[in-house]
Amino acid sequence: MPHVTVTLAHEADFAGWRSATRSLAGRHTPPANIAWRIATDTESAALPAPDPAAARFTVPRAVMQLAAIMVQSALPDRFALAYTLVYDHVMGAPTDRPDEDEAARMAGAKEDVLTRTRHLRDEIRHALSRHDGTAPYQSHVDTTSHVPESNARFLTLQLSFAPWQLDMPDRTLRWTGKAMLHEAPGQVPQPLDPTSLPPPALPMVPDLDIARITSLRAVALAAKTCLICPMAAHATQTVFGEGRETARMMFVGEQPGDIEDRAGRPFVGPAGQLFDRALHEAGIERDDTYVTNTVKHFKFRRTPTRRIHEKAGPAEIAACAPWLAAERRIIRPAVVVMLGVTAASALLGRSVTISRERSRIITLADGSNGLVTVHPSYLLRLPDETTRTREYDRFVNDLRLAAGCLDPAMT
Numbered sequence: 001m002p003h004v005t006v007t008l009a010h011e012a013d014f015a016g017w018r019s020a021t022r023s024l025a026g027r028h029t030p031p032a033n034i035a036w037r038i039a040t041d042t043e044s045a046a047l048p049a050p051d052p053a054a055a056r057f058t059v060p061r062a063v064m065q066l067a068a069i070m071v072q073s074a075l076p077d078r079f080a081l082a083y084t085l086v087y088d089h090v091m092g093a094p095t096d097r098p099d100e101d102e103a104a105r106m107a108g109a110k111e112d113v114l115t116r117t118r119h120l121r122d123e124i125r126h127a128l129s130r131h132d133g134t135a136p137y138q139s140h141v142d143t144t145s146h147v148p149e150s151n152a153r154f155l156t157l158q159l160s161f162a163p164w165q166l167d168m169p170d171r172t173l174r175w176t177g178k179a180m181l182h183e184a185p186g187q188v189p190q191p192l193d194p195t196s197l198p199p200p201a202l203p204m205v206p207d208l209d210i211a212r213i214t215s216l217r218a219v220a221l222a223a224k225t226c227l228i229c230p231m232a233a234h235a236t237q238t239v240f241g242e243g244r245e246t247a248r249m250m251f252v253g254e255q256p257g258d259i260e261d262r263a264g265r266p267f268v269g270p271a272g273q274l275f276d277r278a279l280h281e282a283g284i285e286r287d288d289t290y291v292t293n294t295v296k297h298f299k300f301r302r303t304p305t306r307r308i309h310e311k312a313g314p315a316e317i318a319a320c321a322p323w324l325a326a327e328r329r330i331i332r333p334a335v336v337v338m339l340g341v342t343a344a345s346a347l348l349g350r351s352v353t354i355s356r357e358r359s360r361i362i363t364l365a366d367g368s369n370g371l372v373t374v375h376p377s378y379l380l381r382l383p384d385e386t387t388r389t390r391e392y393d394r395f396v397n398d399l400r401l402a403a404g405c406l407d408p409a410m411t
Helices: 014-026 061-071 078-091 100-130 152-158 216-223 258-263 270-281 314-331 341-348 376-380 385-403
Strands: 004-008 034-038 137-140 164-168 171-175 180-183 249-253 290-293 300-302 307-309 335-339 361-363 369-373
Touching: 004 014, 014 061, 014 078, 034 078, 061 078, 061 100, 078 100, 100 137, 100 152, 152 164, 152 171, 152 216, 216 314, 249 314, 249 341, 258 270, 270 376, 270 385, 290 314, 314 341, 335 341, 335 385, 341 369, 369 385, 376 385
Parallel strands: 004 034, 137 164, 249 290, 249 335, 335 369
Antiparallel strands: 164 171, 171 180, 300 307, 361 369
């Protein structure tokens, strides 16, 4: 079998490594037949062309996670070691196939990457507690590993996209506010595609200080990586809120449904369509509001034909509470409409009976006005047309009452 040389775009080019591995492992190319190198500043990456004849394969998540950890280590042969992990799986060999010395090196590299990830995040959190934001954040990191690159997203979101710079012994990593740049001594700064980097060795969200993020976009992107509660492992995706960051009116429901889970947007299913119609009749433009849910993942039980909604429990509500709190803190709506008992109980911090709380203005702890009403899905479940018409009209009147709390000059 011929030898192959793979030229990767940069020292932490996980995306390029993955593309090459997909092609080469599918052709059963042995690790010894591959030379991995990094492009110089005057050349481009050179990856093997996709091979239609290559065997298709899947790799367990744990194997790819370990491969990503190898790529961000300081080992000079890290790309070869990562490839060996995948190749062994494809060929059916045990993952501990390397000799004892190589296995020990991989184990040591993994522990080093995990330790450096924890240490870097601790340093960032400590430094940010003293950072007043008047100048771009800048720090020195004493490592030749590529843990900083893998945690660049963590720092970018924690700083709400503000510029920052990390200086390392052999390079500088910089976020300008719009682009990531990589600079080695004596070289011109080069753009670095964040999507090419390996994922961090530890989950990002538990280490973030969500309360200090000031950008709604940064909060939304952070929430998309959240795996704190079990719902996140089963849902298709995080469904964050959407709407104006300067909205004066916020609507909060319970959780996304099946259609929302697939679309990645709140209130777009049957209940959402009814909600849009009611907003229109109440004289409210949805584009002028912010719409979200108490819980950001779809909780369901699966049947042979469909996924059936299940009510979010206290654990899910608590896990998602920081996201909802961040939305309210950043948007600062004048009026918050609580759609259903889950949203009302979460925001009021007590048990709520809709019939007792509905259709009256409540002053919330942050000084905004709140109103409790039914969730649009409740209207869809009513048994007869007469009841549905009556309750729908009540719902529209609740929306009008909420809109009436706004200063006309602010709407």
